[in-house]
Amino acid sequence: MKKAFSNLMKAISEGKFVYTGELEPHRSIDLSEVESWARTLKEAGIVAANVTDNPRSDSAISSMVASYLIQRNTGLETIYQLRTADRNRLALLSDVLGGAALGLRNILALTGDHTRIGTTPSSKPVFDLDSTGLIALIHKLVYEGKDLDGNELKGPRPEINVGAAANPNMDPLEIEILKLERKAEAGADFFQTQVVFDVEVARRFLREIEHIKVPTLVGIFPPRSYGQAEFFDKYVPGVRVPKEFMEAFARFRTIEDKQKRSEKINEYNVEYFSNFIREVKKERACAGIHIMAVGYPEVIKPLMESVK
Amino acid sequence: MIITREKPLQEILGFLQPYKKVLVVGCDGCVQPPRSLRESERMASLIELARSSSGNPIQISATTVSRQCCAEGLQNQLKVEGYEALLSMACGVGVQVMNSVFPSLPTFPAQNTLFIGYETKREGEMFENCRACGECMLGETGGICPVARCAKGLMNGPCGGCVEGKCEVPVEIRNWKGEVVQTLKNDCAWYLIYQRLKELNRLDLFRKLRLPKNWGIAGYPRRL
Numbered sequence: 001m002k003k004a005f006s007n008l009m010k011a012i013s014e015g016k017f018v019y020t021g022e023l024e025p026h027r028s029i030d031l032s033e034v035e036s037w038a039r040t041l042k043e044a045g046i047v048a049a050n051v052t053d054n055p056r057s058d059s060a061i062s063s064m065v066a067s068y069l070i071q072r073n074t075g076l077e078t079i080y081q082l083r084t085a086d087r088n089r090l091a092l093l094s095d096v097l098g099g100a101a102l103g104l105r106n107i108l109a110l111t112g113d114h115t116r117i118g119t120t121p122s123s124k125p126v127f128d129l130d131s132t133g134l135i136a137l138i139h140k141l142v143y144e145g146k147d148l149d150g151n152e153l154k155g156p157r158p159e160i161n162v163g164a165a166a167n168p169n170m171d172p173l174e175i176e177i178l179k180l181e182r183k184a185e186a187g188a189d190f191f192q193t194q195v196v197f198d199v200e201v202a203r204r205f206l207r208e209i210e211h212i213k214v215p216t217l218v219g220i221f222p223p224r225s226y227g228q229a230e231f232f233d234k235y236v237p238g239v240r241v242p243k244e245f246m247e248a249f250a251r252f253r254t255i256e257d258k259q260k261r262s263e264k265i266n267e268y269n270v271e272y273f274s275n276f277i278r279e280v281k282k283e284r285a286c287a288g289i290h291i292m293a294v295g296y297p298e299v300i301k302p303l304m305e306s307v308k
Numbered sequence: 309m310i311i312t313r314e315k316p317l318q319e320i321l322g323f324l325q326p327y328k329k330v331l332v333v334g335c336d337g338c339v340q341p342p343r344s345l346r347e348s349e350r351m352a353s354l355i356e357l358a359r360s361s362s363g364n365p366i367q368i369s370a371t372t373v374s375r376q377c378c379a380e381g382l383q384n385q386l387k388v389e390g391y392e393a394l395l396s397m398a399c400g401v402g403v404q405v406m407n408s409v410f411p412s413l414p415t416f417p418a419q420n421t422l423f424i425g426y427e428t429k430r431e432g433e434m435f436e437n438c439r440a441c442g443e444c445m446l447g448e449t450g451g452i453c454p455v456a457r458c459a460k461g462l463m464n465g466p467c468g469g470c471v472e473g474k475c476e477v478p479v480e481i482r483n484w485k486g487e488v489v490q491t492l493k494n495d496c497a498w499y500l501i502y503q504r505l506k507e508l509n510r511l512d513l514f515r516k517l518r519l520p521k522n523w524g525i526a527g528y529p530r531r532l
Contacts, residue, residue, distance in 0.1 A: 114477045132464035133520040178515045
């Protein structure tokens with residue numbers, strides 16, 4: 001039987017519809033801005049927030065350290081993202097044990113982007129394990145007290161819930177379903193999805209994975225500008241932003257007064273995504289929403305209030 | 309020079325378990341120790357014996373070709389009609405070329421490729437498709453190697469960077485001065501594996517959970 005160690009997994013296992021957020025620490029030792037975002041998320045009622053690990057292979061402060069400091073200084077539970085792109089199985093084991101000793105209770109196991117496409121393309125990529133291998137490693141540590149080679153831990157076992165990424169935009173979707181069945185077999189406790197704008201894409205996906213029986217949080221990204229929406233539409237693999245959404249943002253772009261423009265964008269995001277949330281909430285496989293409003297924390301509270 | 313070591317018989321029997329008519333194909337090329345007609349016939353007899361004693365009889369034949377790494381040669385020399393699967397005695401390169409030349413049949417590896425020595429002459433474009441990692445998984449991946457052909461060498465791909473079947477990592481073709489003359493998008497190895505296994509009606513192999521590989525075997529510099 002799987003155990004719930006974190007507040008996130010406890011809330012999910014109690015049948016609550018949960019919201020998670022996303023925090024992206026910079027290439028800096030200063031976490032004050034990220035911590036202020038974390039406080040806003042906590043006040044809004046977010047149960048836990050992901051702390052990214054070098055997204056797009058752009059180097060930044062250690063996600064373990066940032067996860068720990070944010071959790072300690074703000075009281076918001078964190079989901080420590082861990083990529084296998086930069087660490088072999090020795091380093092991953094050290095980091096998982098280190099994170100658990102610091103009181104981190106969630107890890108999101110990621111393969112990570114290739115190092116060639118980020119800020120340090122000259123670095124040597126690792127990929128000793130992939131995300132599925134890391135899930136298997138964490139599961140074995142938590143439930144058997146052993147690593148993948150069978151070496152035993154000393155003392156208590158780490159208390160960690162492991163999450164995995166899912167991509168409803170994958171084409172063909174069958175590849176993703178087979179992969180998620182495999183991730184569930186490896187021991188994934190929860191899934192968080194890539195950004196979805198189209199409610200039909202989310203619903204179809206949730207129905208297709210219902211048999212896997214892993215609680216799934218659907219990822220959304222309320223954009224704060226036309227540029228951000230366009231970025232998703234054009235450059236994020238498989239993500240399609242509906243036409244009426246892009247048209248609305250194009251209209252907002254013509255509003256000269258900056259504050260009025262922001263107000264309109266906030267209103268539109270709240271209306272669009274609250275409708276989206278109401279729809280996907282009806283699906284059995286949907287355990288909550290993962291709101292990836294990086295650097296845009298003020299939209300979260302009104303959004304969550306409108307779907308209460 | 310290419311050095312291989314025979315896979316354990318149990319692993320080979322596992323690959324061939326669903327098939328009743330199989331052809332073992334040797335390679336007279338550079339594989340050492342020799343994996344030609346004599347070795348292919350010995351392999352066929354072992355498989356035949358094991359299968360008949362387990363109550364799952366098989367019709368198995370053996371043959372050989374001059375080099376499995378030459379697609380044109382394979383097309384001219386090898387007749388595969390009437391078979392359900394092929395077992396290659398060659399290195400990982402041979403298995404992959406066989407799979408691409410005879411797409412209607414799965415080709416399984418009978419060897420673990422341990423080492424590929426180099427040559428000093430280059431006559432044309434070369435494609436790397438075997439890293440001689442010593443633990444050949446081509447039998448589970450539709451004869452497409454994720455170790456050599458996935459930029460991340462993933463065991464459970466494709467990763468989130470696969471878009472429309474292409475890899476997120478661009479391939480830069482450089483001239484002798486080291487300048488980039490062309491940028492290409494590689495095929496995603498795991499997308500190819502998915503398509504190939506679907507074609508062979510073996511998505512059960514795609515779905516299989518693969519734990520991390522034993523890289524201890526592939527440590528370098530190697531000496532044999």
